[in-house]
Amino acid sequence: KEIPYIGVSYSEAEMLKRSQLFYESMKLRRSVRTFSSQQIPLKLIQNLIKTAGSAPSGANLQPWTFCVVGTDVIKRKIREIVEYEEQMNYSRRMGAKWVLDVAHLHVNWNKPYLTEAPFLIVVMKHTYQITKDDERQPTYYSEISTCIAVGVLLAAIQNAGLVTVTTTPLNAGGQIRELLQRPPNEK
Amino acid sequence: KEIPYIGVSYSEAEMLKRSQLFYESMKLRRSVRTFSSQQIPLKLIQNLIKTAGSAPSGANLQPWTFCVVGTDVIKRKIREIVEYEEQMNYSRRMGAKWVLDVAHLHVNWNKPYLTEAPFLIVVMKHTYQITKDDERQPTYYSEISTCIAVGVLLAAIQNAGLVTVTTTPLNAGGQIRELLQRPPNEK
Ligand SMILES: Cc1cc2nc3c(=O)[nH]c(=O)nc-3n(C[C@H](O)[C@H](O)[C@H](O)COP(=O)(O)O)c2cc1C
Ligand SMILES: Cc1cc2nc3c(=O)[nH]c(=O)nc-3n(C[C@H](O)[C@H](O)[C@H](O)COP(=O)(O)O)c2cc1C
Numbered sequence: 312k313e314i315p316y317i318g319v320s321y322s323e324a325e326m327l328k329r330s331q332l333f334y335e336s337m338k339l340r341r342s343v344r345t346f347s348s349q350q351i352p353l354k355l356i357q358n359l360i361k362t363a364g365s366a367p368s369g370a371n372l373q374p375w376t377f378c379v380v381g382t383d384v385i386k387r388k389i390r391e392i393v394e395y396e397e398q399m400n401y402s403r404r405m406g407a408k409w410v411l412d413v414a415h416l417h418v419n420w421n422k423p424y425l426t427e428a429p430f431l432i433v434v435m436k437h438t439y440q441i442t443k444d445d446e447r448q449p450t451y452y453s454e455i456s457t458c459i460a461v462g463v464l465l466a467a468i469q470n471a472g473l474v475t476v477t478t479t480p481l482n483a484g485g486q487i488r489e490l491l492q493r494p495p496n497e498k
Numbered sequence: 499k500e501i502p503y504i505g506v507s508y509s510e511a512e513m514l515k516r517s518q519l520f521y522e523s524m525k526l527r528r529s530v531r532t533f534s535s536q537q538i539p540l541k542l543i544q545n546l547i548k549t550a551g552s553a554p555s556g557a558n559l560q561p562w563t564f565c566v567v568g569t570d571v572i573k574r575k576i577r578e579i580v581e582y583e584e585q586m587n588y589s590r591r592m593g594a595k596w597v598l599d600v601a602h603l604h605v606n607w608n609k610p611y612l613t614e615a616p617f618l619i620v621v622m623k624h625t626y627q628i629t630k631d632d633e634r635q636p637t638y639y640s641e642i643s644t645c646i647a648v649g650v651l652l653a654a655i656q657n658a659g660l661v662t663v664t665t666t667p668l669n670a671g672g673q674i675r676e677l678l679q680r681p682p683n684e685k
Pocket of ligand 1: 340341342343344416418476477478479480552553554555556557558639642643646
C-alpha cells in the first residue's frame with residue numbers, strides 16, 4: 312500500500328535556527344562511564360529504541376536487534392564476559408600502540424558501569440534473515456545500516472537528557488549472544 | 499586539559515515527553531529521491547555536519563571526512579560515475595535476488611537526484627590517519643564510528659526539516675575519491 316509522503320516544512324530562518332540548536336545540544340554529548348543508580352522507566356528506553364528503528368536500511372530490511380537488559384543477574388553476566396575479554400584485549404590482543412592510543416581516556420578493562428547503569432542496550436546486526444517460509448534472506452549493508460541506527464539512538468538518548476557510552480567489546484559478541492539466547496544470524 | 503562535565507537534567511516526565519516527541523519527528527523521516535531545486539544556505543549544511551562530527555568514535559580519532567558538493571559540474575561527474583557503476587550492479591554484480599529485493603522501492607540505476615539536490619554529502623571513513631610527524635596512525639572501528647556519525651547526521655537533517663537519501667554506491671568510491679582529490683586513506 313502506498314501512502315503519499317508529507318514532510319515538514321520550515322522557513323529558511325527556522326531551519327537555520329533548528330540546525331544550530333540541535334548542534335548545540337548534540338555537541339554536549341559525552342561518553343559517560345559512571346552512572347547514577349536512579350531508575351528510569353522502561354517506556355523511555357522503548358521510545359529511544361523505536362527512534363533507532365526509524366533509521367534507513369539497505370533494501371529496508373531493518374537488519375538489527377536491540378536487546379534491552381535491565382535485570383541485575385544478566386547485567387552481571389555481561390560484565391563478567393566483557394571484563395574477561397577486555398583483560399585479554401589489554402594484555403595481548405590489541406598491542407601496545409592501542410593501549411597508548413586510549414591511555415588519555417583513562418579507561419581499562421574494569422567496567423563497573425555495566426552493572427551500575429539501569430539499562431544496557433545490546434545491539435546486534437543480522438548477517439542474514441530467515442523469511443516466513445524458513446528461507447535464508449541475504450541482508451545488504453547490515454553493519455552500515457545497524458550503525459546508522461545506533462547513531463540515531465545516540466541522538467535520541469542525548470535529546471532525552473540521558474547518557475551512555477558506546478562500546479564494541481572485542482570477542483565478547485558470541486558469548487553475549489548465547490547469554491541472551493539470540494539466533495546465530497545476530498552478531 | 500580536563501573540563502568538568504556538565505550534563506542536562508530533566509525530570510522523568512520531561513524525559514518521557516522529549517523521547518516521545520523526538521520519536522514522532524524521526525518516524526516521519528523517509529528516503530527521498532526527488533528534490534526541489536530550492537537553494538539552501540551552506541551554513542545550514544555546515545551546522546548539520548558539525549552535528550555529525552559530535553558523534554563518538556573509537557579512541558576519539560574521528561575517522562571521517564564529510565565532503566560537501568554544491569557545484570553543478572562536480573555533481574554531474576558524481577552522477578555519471580554512480581550511474582555507470584549502478585548499471586553494472588543491476589545488470590551483473592548484484593544478481594537477480596537483490597534486484598527483486600529492491601524492486602518494491604521502484605529504484606533503478608538512473609539517479610537524477612544526484613544533480614537535482616542542492617548539496618551532496620560524500621562521507622568517507624579513514625582506514626588509517628597520518629600524524630603530524632608523517633607517521634601512520636591506525637584507526638579503530640572506523641567504519642562503525644563513521645556510520646554512527648551518519649546516523650547523527652540523518653537525525654540532524656530530519657530535525658532541520660530537510661530530506662535526503664542514504665546510498666552506498668558500490669564500486670564508485672575510488673573514482674569519487676579521485677574526483678574530490680581526497681587522500682588514499684579515505685574510503
Ligand atoms: C565504535 C566505538 C567503539 C568504542 N569503544 C569503546 C570502548 O571499548 N570503551 C570505552 O570506554 N569507550 C569506547 N568508545 C567511546 C570513545 O572512546 C569515545 O566516543 C571517544 O573517546 C570520544 O569521546 P566522547 O564520546 O565523550 O565525545 C567507543 C566509541 C565508538 C564509536
Ligand atoms: C546502507 C544503506 C544503503 C542504501 N542504499 C541505497 C541505494 O543504493 N539506493 C537507494 O535508492 N536507496 C538506498 N538506501 C535507502 C533505503 O532503500 C531506505 O532507507 C529503505 O528503503 C527504508 O526507507 P526509508 O529510508 O524511507 O525509511 C540505503 C540505505 C542504507 C541505510
